[in-house]
Amino acid sequence: MTNVILTLNQSQGRCPELPDDQTKCEVKSNCVPGYVSTHSSGIQTGECVPYNNSIKTCEVFAWCPVEDDYHVPKPAFLREAENFTLLVKNNIWYRKFNFSKRNILPTINSTYLKNCIYDAQTDPFCPIFRLGKIVEAAGQDFQEMAVEGGVMALQINWDCNLDRAASHCVPKYSFRRLDNKDSTHTVSPGYNFRFAKYYRNSDGTESRTLVKAYGIRFDIIVFGKAGKFDVIPTMINIGSGLALFGVATVLCDIVVLYCMKKRYYYREKKYKYVEDYELGVGETYGTDS
Template identity: 95%
Template sequence: MALCEVLNSFLFEYDTPRIVLIRSRKVGLVNRGCSSAFSWVFLWEKGYQETDSVVSSVTTKVKGVTLTNTSTLGARIWDVADYVIPPQGENTVFVMTNVILTLNQSQGHCPELPDDQTVCKVKSDCVPGYVSTHSSGIQTGECVPYNSSINTCQVLAWCPVEDDSHIPKPAFLREAENFTLLVKNNIWYRKFNFSKRNILPTINSTYLKNCIYDAQTDPFCPIFRLGKIVEAAGQDFQEMAVEGGVMALQINWDCNLDRAASHCVPKYSFRRLDNKDSAHTVSPGYNFRFAKYYRNRDGSESRTLIKAYGIRFDIIVFGKAGKFDVIPTMINIGSGLALFGVATVLCDIVVLYCMKKKYYYREKKYKYVEDHELGVGETYGTNS
């Protein structure tokens, strides 16, 4: 019973002016609104389906070769084994685009890289055994020449120490934008025992060897040019390649399993994940260090230290599948019927107590009738 109907009965008991309830047009509007909302939930949002979230696995493969020619290394070919680190990752792949190399390091004594904590003039400026967060080694307590104009504290470290104060520009492997990434993705919806992969049944070996993903011409090709991935995310590859970054390759599997399996296909999208903000310039991009070790003929050990800058591609898979089921169908039908029952009460409360024109609506909704108009004392009906 609506709120106003309860009040009407209460007032009638105490011989006050009678209230005759007249059906409001607003109730009809609300009912029609409820009907539209129910249709939207039940049909457009597929309230008649049971749903399940995707279970996924991803493997990747990068291809591409480039040539560099520098005074330090001379002419050198770089292939997948050089710039993909590590060779396989879990739902991710890192491609090195820039590098700082420190060749032929061996353990010994050498001057530390100059900074506010390591520049010295006399021996007493250096503390034996001192190590800071950014030290290349352990101070010996000696002050030695770093070059013809600067002295620094001597350290026990891998020598010569790395100098990463200047990042190569343009990027060392700027041709990496032409490298390609093959993404193989298998998905499974457990509730429906439905599985599929992003290399669709319509794709053959000939097509796979020649296609490159394009949102318009080749939307289902699983091979992506790295430069196009970054460009699709609204970024500049050559700028990103200098200091590195993190990109997301998103695969969306939204499947209506009431239709044929051929309609369940992947949709690809791309975005940059690391924060590129001109107001936050501390430690930008993405980099890490690793080394390659060698044993010399005299038995001593040496290494090449590599500070690698690059782009990490994270493959993120998400999706939902739905299929008709009796239980959610009955639940949503019951919820819809309950919604219609609440419509009248909600309409009364909102229209008569919350809206600016509540007095106008109250006048239209109710008619006040005096007792003499009803014929007080008259008997209606037939006494048995």
């Protein structure tokens, strides 16, 4: 959570709705009792009441006062969250090869783990990440993103050649932003969610504080591949390749002898026609008398 909009001391009752094209009114007849729009804060009572000195809106039965989230606080309340750190623990298992490993490598000891911070150049295998650096590595600005939130992907790639030693199978980290940041499309940007804290007053009435929280969600995406030499698939591939050469010869003959314009020329060069006299057909053999 990097930013919040707080609506304090809400209680169930009647109050003016936030002004928009559907809730502004001049007279009572503009408001429909029992009407609830898609984005309404509550149920209209049918009354037209002052929202401020210049605007009237339809009255609603809801948690009052209603939330006003038109203006998001800038800068973000928790802008120092970029210095927070995240420890990622990841385990993989390649079932076919019965090979398993985790991203905290055997060479990492507790002393190193307490002091390291991931850096692509100096500490590429440290599993502790600074949030600001993750956002920066994805080409984004943390302070800007913290205002309305967003979604980041921390990608772990395991690309392993299991013919080599297990120590060569190591994770590779990369980062990117998942939500679409488009300056021309500003409807519901970023990432946010709501929750409420309820409490009971001394007079027995129930109240709550509504929190609209903006934050950066981190999705950890793990992918990879592993391979190992096997003589059987190798022999199958070699046999398939040799068979393909035979098929290729037949296909070439079909194309050259039956499809090309100069097929008669190629046919004369490929085949030799033998006349009957060359075979000796019709000759008689005998002995002198």
